[in-house]
Amino acid sequence: MPYTSIREVADEIHSGLITPSELVEETLEYIDATDESIQAFITVIREQAFKDAEQLEREQRTGLYRSQLHGVPIAIKDLISVRDVRLTAGSKVLSNYIAPEDAMVVEQLRKAGAIIIGKTNTHEFAYGPYSAPTRNPWDPARTTGGSSGGSAAAVASGMCVGAIGTDTGGSIRIPSACCGVTGLKPTYGRVSCYGVIPLSWSLDHVGPIGRSAEDCAILFDAIAKYDPRDPNSVSGPPLALSRSTAMLIGGTEGRGPLSLQGLKMGIPQEAFMAPLHPEVRAAWRAALRVLEEEGAELVDVELPRPTMELYRTVQKPEASLAHAQRGWLSERLDMYGDMTRTNLLAGQTIAAVDYLRAQQERRTFSSSLRTIMQRVDAFVLPTLPIPAPLLEQTAQDIEIDGVVENTTVALLRMTMPFNLSGLPAVSCPCGFTSDGLPVGLQIAGKPFEEATVLRIAHAYQQLTDWHREMPS
Secondary structure, eight states: TTOOOOHHHHHHHHHHHHHHHHHHHHHHHHHHHHHHHHHOEEEEEEHHHHHHHHHHHHHHTOOOOTTTTTTOEEEEEHHHHTTBBBBOSGGGGGOOBOOOSHHHHHHHHHTTTOOOEEEOOGGGGGGGGGTOOOOOOTTTBOOOSSSSSHHHHHHHTTSSSSSEOOOOOOOTTHHHHHOOOEEEEEESSSSSOOOBSOOOOOEEEEEEEEEHHHHHHHHHHOOOOOOTSSOOOOOOOOOGGGOOOHHHHOOSSSSSTTTTTOOOOOOEHHHHHHOOHHHHHHHHHHHHHHHHTOOOOOEEOOOOOOOHHHHHHHHHHHHHHHHTTTHHHHHSSGOOOOEEEEHHHTTTOOOOHHHHHHHHHHHHHHHHHHHHTTOOSSEEEESSSSOOGGGGTTTTTEETTTTTEHHHHHHHEEEEHHHHSSSEEEEEEEOTTTTSSSSEEEEEESSSOOHHHHHHHHHHHOOOOOGGGGOO
16 A cells, blocks of 8 residues: 555555455554654554444445545644644643544545544644654655654655645645645635634635645545534635545646646745745746746746745744643643743733734735746746755754754744645645755646646656555
């Protein structure tokens, strides 16, 4: 099973070459053999996984085949509720908490026939772009990124074919870039956050991580649905309801699935992206040449660059309110890790007028992006300005192309603009550094046009082999 795609696994299950129970057994054996060094999982779900597999086999014998996810093991970030399974959020605050129900995204996966195989590591309450103690499968001395680093590492190391993460400032795309996999942050509200512990209600997104854009499309089609239990849930316009996987296969307007003819790609100005690691810049430019050769038109655009202060002034008080409302800040303050506790307390000191001013600036920024989007179909830029940093560089100052920058700021600054604006964005592998570290390509699109950004990523992946590379 390791390193096969969801479609390949689905074909084998559908044809009877492997049963869901056999696949679960193989997956668990591989987790047992691999995860001691990677530490991607917090909880592995064994007994229930086999029960679910047996039920799906009975259904298949009667002719019921739910979807391409029928019998496929999927990992879930441990910020998301899975019924009767520990939900720790990577924190001692919830070390013994058992979730009483499934999150909406888990409900949808179960309906599609997916088997929940385990809960993956995250930064404590997703409050940071790291996922200690998870190790990067490409280099154990490097971070996986975060906060969905456990999910990305599980996919990259072959312990599952797909996973679900959350993304508040880049937490699906950052680890996807660091670990050499593909991750999608959908349009804000397109996937329900019901049953997901919030970090920042107006910035939180839930989305898939897989080995390819096609895998992400299959998972996205399963989990994207309006949910009245989430006050921020949206169903999207009718055109957005067409299946993303169908778009990958058939293309649009009669064109072939690989053709990018007629699509305009917005290329941000240097000031938006700098500083960039030279090898990241080289990989990004090489990816642009591939897209251009396949028919895409590259268009220079001037993107406004939101400050980290703007992002934090929105995110921090929302996080503090979420924890205060649950009584955790007053009752369990000493149980938080130092960094998370400090950030949550700091969020309580931000004045309402500053929060409201930041939200006003955010609306102006988002409006500017959407105005620019009228000229192009997608923005194409690096996911991160650097490859995966060393573990000891976490939150430290580093030098990037002659410029000193904090590592946390560097990891967030090209992903968080699309959380502020709520636009869909995918990260896919586009090369490797001379040290053998993956480089991510980020494609951001118009609201509810996940199918477009996935189609662009899929076309790129049919023309390159970066997403097929495996860590040794």
